[in-house]
Amino acid sequence: MHRVDGKRMRPIWLDDDGRTVKVIDQRWLPHRMEILALTTVEQVIDAIQQMVVRGAPLIGVTGAYGVLVALRTSTDENAFLDACDRVKAARPTAVNLAWAVDRVVARAMAAPPGDARIETVIHEAGQITEEEVDRCRRIGEHGARIITDISRTKNGRTVHLLTHCNAGWLACVEWGTATAPVYVAHEMGIDLHVWVDETRPLNQGARLTAWELGRAGIAHTVITDNAGGHLMQRGMVDLVVVGTDRTTYTGDVANKIGTYLKALAARDNQVPFYVALPSSTFDWELRDGLGQIPIEERHADEVHFVQGKRDGAIARVRVSPADSPAANPAFDVTPARLVTAFITERGVCAASEEAIMGLFPEKKNKRRAQGLV
Amino acid sequence: MHRVDGKRMRPIWLDDDGRTVKVIDQRWLPHRMEILALTTVEQVIDAIQQMVVRGAPLIGVTGAYGVLVALRTSTDENAFLDACDRVKAARPTAVNLAWAVDRVVARAMAAPPGDARIETVIHEAGQITEEEVDRCRRIGEHGARIITDISRTKNGRTVHLLTHCNAGWLACVEWGTATAPVYVAHEMGIDLHVWVDETRPLNQGARLTAWELGRAGIAHTVITDNAGGHLMQRGMVDLVVVGTDRTTYTGDVANKIGTYLKALAARDNQVPFYVALPSSTFDWELRDGLGQIPIEERHADEVHFVQGKRDGAIARVRVSPADSPAANPAFDVTPARLVTAFITERGVCAASEEAIMGLFPEKKNKRRAQGLV
Numbered sequence: 001m002h003r004v005d006g007k008r009m010r011p012i013w014l015d016d017d018g019r020t021v022k023v024i025d026q027r028w029l030p031h032r033m034e035i036l037a038l039t040t041v042e043q044v045i046d047a048i049q050q051m052v053v054r055g056a057p058l059i060g061v062t063g064a065y066g067v068l069v070a071l072r073t074s075t076d077e078n079a080f081l082d083a084c085d086r087v088k089a090a091r092p093t094a095v096n097l098a099w100a101v102d103r104v105v106a107r108a109m110a111a112p113p114g115d116a117r118i119e120t121v122i123h124e125a126g127q128i129t130e131e132e133v134d135r136c137r138r139i140g141e142h143g144a145r146i147i148t149d150i151s152r153t154k155n156g157r158t159v160h161l162l163t164h165c166n167a168g169w170l171a172c173v174e175w176g177t178a179t180a181p182v183y184v185a186h187e188m189g190i191d192l193h194v195w196v197d198e199t200r201p202l203n204q205g206a207r208l209t210a211w212e213l214g215r216a217g218i219a220h221t222v223i224t225d226n227a228g229g230h231l232m233q234r235g236m237v238d239l240v241v242v243g244t245d246r247t248t249y250t251g252d253v254a255n256k257i258g259t260y261l262k263a264l265a266a267r268d269n270q271v272p273f274y275v276a277l278p279s280s281t282f283d284w285e286l287r288d289g290l291g292q293i294p295i296e297e298r299h300a301d302e303v304h305f306v307q308g309k310r311d312g313a314i315a316r317v318r319v320s321p322a323d324s325p326a327a328n329p330a331f332d333v334t335p336a337r338l339v340t341a342f343i344t345e346r347g348v349c350a351a352s353e354e355a356i357m358g359l360f361p362e363k364k365n366k367r368r369a370q371g372l373v
Numbered sequence: 374m375h376r377v378d379g380k381r382m383r384p385i386w387l388d389d390d391g392r393t394v395k396v397i398d399q400r401w402l403p404h405r406m407e408i409l410a411l412t413t414v415e416q417v418i419d420a421i422q423q424m425v426v427r428g429a430p431l432i433g434v435t436g437a438y439g440v441l442v443a444l445r446t447s448t449d450e451n452a453f454l455d456a457c458d459r460v461k462a463a464r465p466t467a468v469n470l471a472w473a474v475d476r477v478v479a480r481a482m483a484a485p486p487g488d489a490r491i492e493t494v495i496h497e498a499g500q501i502t503e504e505e506v507d508r509c510r511r512i513g514e515h516g517a518r519i520i521t522d523i524s525r526t527k528n529g530r531t532v533h534l535l536t537h538c539n540a541g542w543l544a545c546v547e548w549g550t551a552t553a554p555v556y557v558a559h560e561m562g563i564d565l566h567v568w569v570d571e572t573r574p575l576n577q578g579a580r581l582t583a584w585e586l587g588r589a590g591i592a593h594t595v596i597t598d599n600a601g602g603h604l605m606q607r608g609m610v611d612l613v614v615v616g617t618d619r620t621t622y623t624g625d626v627a628n629k630i631g632t633y634l635k636a637l638a639a640r641d642n643q644v645p646f647y648v649a650l651p652s653s654t655f656d657w658e659l660r661d662g663l664g665q666i667p668i669e670e671r672h673a674d675e676v677h678f679v680q681g682k683r684d685g686a687i688a689r690v691r692v693s694p695a696d697s698p699a700a701n702p703a704f705d706v707t708p709a710r711l712v713t714a715f716i717t718e719r720g721v722c723a724a725s726e727e728a729i730m731g732l733f734p735e736k737k738n739k740r741r742a743q744g745l746v
Contacts, residue, residue, distance in 0.1 A: 030694040196697075198676070200573060200597040203692050206676075210697040222676055222699040224573040225598045226631025230705035233633070233663060258599025260606070264637040290606060303571070303579075303595055306679040308690025315690050317681025319576050321403040324569075324583040326595040332603035 002169045004033065004215060011053065011170050012061055012129075018122060019072050021065045025052045026170060030211035031309040041070050041083045048090040048097070051202065055171020056245045056281050057132045060096030063087055064125035067104040071121055077113070081105070092294040093254055093331045094245040095283045100128055129173055135278035135345035136175035143181025143241065143276055143343040144188060150238050151190045158219075159185075160238045162195040162228055165256035166208035167243025167276065177243040177276040179212065181343065186218050194220040195237060197228060199256060201302040201328060225258050229265035240266045241274045241343070247282050249363065251336030251351030252289020257329055263338035272340040275351070279344055282356070284363050289333040300326040375542045377406065377588060384426065384543050385434055385502075391495060392445050394438040398425045399543060403584035404682040414443050414456045421463040421470070424575065428544020429618045429654050430505045433469030436460055437498035440477040444494055450486070454478070465667040466627055466704045467618040468656045473501055502546055508651035508718035509548035516554025516614065516649055516716040517561060523611050524563045531592075532558075533611050535568040535601055538629035539581035540616025540649065550616040550649040552585065554716065559591050567593040568610060570601060572629060574675040574701060598631050602638035613639045614647045614716070620655050622736065624709030624724030625662020630702055636711035645713040648724070652717055655729070657736050662706040673699040 002009055011024045021038040027050065028034050036052055038044050044066040047053050053062045070083035088101040104124045111120040151159050165171075167178035175183055185192055194213055198206035206222045213220040223231070231237050240262055246254045253259070253275050266273035286292045303326035307316040320326065339351035349355040357364040375382055384397045394411040400423065401407050409425055411417050417439040420426050426435045443456035461474040477497045484493035523532050540551035548556060558565055567586055571579035579595045586593040596604070604610050613635055619627045626632070626648050639646035659665045676699035680689040693699065712724035722728040730737040 195700075198573065198692065200571065200599060206693040206697075211694045214694050214696050220697065222693045222697050224630065224676055224701070226573060226629075226634065226705075227700065227702055229633040229637065230630060230668070230702050233706065256599075257597065257603060260602040261599065261634040261638060264602065264641055265634060268637055295603070303597055306681060306690060306692065308679060308692040310683075310688060310690045315683060315688065317679060317683045317688050317690055319571065319679065319681040320579040320595045321584045321587050323587050324579075324593065324595050327568075327600065328597070329600055329603050332599075333606065 002174060010173050011058055012065065012173065014065060014068070014122065014126070019068070021062070021069060023047060023053050023062070024170070026054060026208060027052055028314055029170070030207055031314050038069060040073055041066065041087060044069050044087055045090045054204070055167065056094035056096045056243065057136070057172040057177065057278060058170070059091065059094045060100035060280060061125070061129050061132060061173060063097045064100040064104045064128045067101055067108060068118070068121045068125055071108060071118060091296060093296045096280050099280055103128065132172060132278055132280065133174045135280070136172050136177060136180050138345035139177055139276050139278065139343050140175050140180030140184035142347050143274070144184035146239065146274065146343070146348070147181055147185040147190055147192060148188065151192070154238070156191060159190060159192040160195065160236055161192060162197070162231065162237045162240045162262065163209060164197040164205065164242050164259050164262055165199045166204040166212070168209055168212040170208050170212060171243065177278065178241045179209070180276065181241060182218060183216065186216065192219070194218060195228065195231060196220050196222045197225050197258070197262070198222055199258065200225055203306070204256070228262050232265045232269040232271050237271050239272045239274060241276055244275050244277045244281055245331060246293050247275065247277055247342070248286040248289045248293070249282060249284050249356055250287050250353045251339060251342070251356060252293070253334040253336070253339060254289060254293040254295070254331045255334065257332050260332040260334045263334040267338050273338060274341055274343055275339055276343040279346070279360060282360070284367065289335065293333060295332070296330040298328045298330045300328055303328050375547060383546050384431055385438065385546065387438060387441070387495065387499070392441070394442060396420060396426050396435070397543070399427060399581060400425060401687055403580055404687050411442060413446055414439065414460060417442050417460055418463045427577070428539065429467040429469045429616065430509070430545040430550065430651060431543070432464065432467045433473035433653060434498070434502050434505060434546060436470045437473040437477045437501045440474055440481065441491070441494045441498055444481060444491060464669060466669045469653050472653055476501065505545060505651060505653065506547045508653070509545050509550060509553050511718035512550055512649050512651065512716050513548050513553030513557035515720050516647070517557035519612065519647065519716070519721065520554055520558040520563055520565060521561065524565070527611070529564060532563065532565040533568060533609055534565060535570070535604065535610045535613045535635065536582060537570040537578065537615050537632050537635055538572045539577040539585070541582055541585040543581050543585060544616065550651065551614045552582070553649060554614060555591060556589065559589065565592070567591060568601065568604060569593050569595045570598050570631070570635070571595055572631065573598055576679070577629070601635050605638045605642040605644050610644050612645045612647060614649055617648050617650050617654055618704060619666050620648065620650055620715070621659040621662045621666070622655060622657050622729055623660050623726045624712060624715070624729060625666070626707040626712060627662060627666040627668070627704050628707065630705050633705040633707045636707040640711050646711060647714055647716055648712055649716040652719070652733060655733070657740065662708065666706060668705070669703040671701045671703045673701055676701050
């Protein structure tokens with residue numbers, strides 16, 4: 001799946017030379033498909049910060065390959081570790097980045113320097129990639145059951161799902177997280193339709209999710225971020241499914257700014273609100289989402305300007321007055337109490353420490369061994 | 374007040390010729406100040422539908438002057454009444470339009486045809502205009518007391534207010550509704566700051582409210598529509614004040630799409646949520662906001678495209694894929710239970726039939742006389 005113009009595609013891959021990391025430059029989609037080659041640590045950091053690549057799982061995979069780039073370009077071990085630290089700090093909110101970099105660095109340091117270390121890093125980054133693909137596929141299978149159940153309740157009438165931002169294959173590697181249940185249910189022949197929040201300021205919904213769904217032939221409608229509550233009030237949304245950048249082991253969800261508002265509307269209208277995530281997005285250290293998850297503040301120009309297509313080229317226009325300031329918090333935290341359930345690779349569970357630890361008992365045991373519980 | 378480049382300005386006025394209605398073309402603000410002359414009924418209807426003029430009170434005033442245009446350009450009484458009906462139906466949600474047209478038409482028909490009727494209509498449209506200005510000023514005085522009280526509680530530290538869309542002088546004639554308390558409190562020297570929701574799809578917040586506040590020297594920050602909930606969670610919003618296009622006598626509020634989401638976030642974070650309105654925006658006939666207020670669905674292109682300034686000119690860019698559909702409901706309904714209070718020209722009251730009728734007892738008496746209560 002995920003064919004673009006008939007060609008199978010992933011948003012990231014390692015070139016045959018074993019050193020060049022290739023990524024889809026997501027800043028220009030849906031208007032232009034451009035592939036970027038990353039061969040220096042600065043390029044990797046830039047790609048993450050400028051959101052050439054974005055989405056928690058993909059940022060993690062990019063970080064993993066960033067370790068390879070760091071290894072290939074560092075003159076000694078200290079420089080290597082220092083470069084990895086900088087990759088790890090490129091963006092603060094998604095926990096997958098630190099998780100993936102730490103994991104690959106640990107493997108690297110356990111291997112002898114030289115070719116063996118390079119081979120180890122290539123293998124481990126590839127491993128993380130395939131694990132994320134596998135997790136997303138499983139999320140799709142578990143989530144599709146939820147959609148199938150709703151479809152049955154509706155006697156096969158169209159199931160209307162609402163999603164915010166892009167938690168699709170572009171944000172992961174294949175399948176996506178929030179979109180995985182959609183892709184699987186669509187393959188099963190379930191009649192469904194997706195309301196796509198445009199997701200200002202960077203419009204990942206209107207640009208990326210709409211593009212993904214369109215390429216896959218899935219019925220969808222772009223709406224402004226303001227519209228979701230109204231649709232829920234009118235009974236036009238059967239379920240909400242979103243991704244997450246970091247989720248505490250107690251069930252608090254940091255995701256793209258605006259997610260919290262949709263969770264409130266879902267609660268107010270008894271619409272189930274699901275968060276789809278691979279276990280790599282759980283933060284097993286944090287208890288309090290609002291108090292502990294760092295929220296990235298991005299540049300005000302992302303608010304002032306909007307980018308799109310004009311006369312066949314990509315252009316940006318300034319919306320606000322030249323002398324008005326803007327603020328741009330990139331994420332918000334949806335408290336566990338507003339989440340109906342998580343859809344993980346191991347199945348569906350309630351948004352509570354007990355349920356999460358029940359699904360991932362090894363994490364509980366680890367915390368116990370560390371004297372944390 | 375409301376000086377633009379040192380010149381006093383209103384968004385609408387009758388030209389000295391007694392027949393040309395002049396309006397600020399709000400589609401091009403803040404990038405360009407353009408005045409449009411309306412001399413035919415079609416131009417009046419177009420101006421309302423294309424949102425050259427917008428905002429419930431201003432739509433009402435435009436409708437009132439639309440009656441004058443209809444009278445000046447109609448060959449007979451039937452054509453006149455027919456033209457007035459068309460003006461009245463130009464947009465469905467704001468109740469002020471029908472209210473103002475009906476009021477001026479009733480006066481017109483009570484006057485003898487010819488010059489006397491024209492004079493009557495000019496007088497009545499002017500009367501409605503000045504009454505709206507007076508109501509907005511009073512709303513400002515009542516609302517400023519709320520801001521002053523919060524300022525006192527905070528020992529004079531900055532009061533942070535959040536508003537959605539533009540319920541400023543551009544949407545009214547002077548003062549605005551939601552902005553009136555801001556302007557009055559600012560004149561009183563209260564330290565305040567306004568979070569301005571950009572308000573997609575047409576960005577009336579980022580374009581118009583930011584421009585208004587900037588011209589008045591009032592501290593403000595533009596944010597995406599997604600950000601307000603996050604700011605409230607962090608204690609960065611002391612109160613929300615919005616306008617309304619139609620409010621039932623039971624307290625349900627139809628306002629720009631997305632208002633409901635902010636009301637939910639305010640409730641979830643114990644932030645007071647105020648709706649400022651002149652009594653002309655109450656619908657004394659409707660009991661059930663969700664069930665009875667017609668919600669305008671506007672063109673999908675307003676969602677697909679964003680307009681702004683580029684290289685000194687106004688341009689628009691397409692954000693979404695060319696083959697994706699979009700939906701564009703223009704308003705939503707905030708149920709009375711989420712409204713802390715209304716700020717009207719007669720004072721502040723709870724969002725309940727009892728409190729509203731207590732402030733406007735003549736409406737209750739009228740309903741009683743009609744056998745409605």
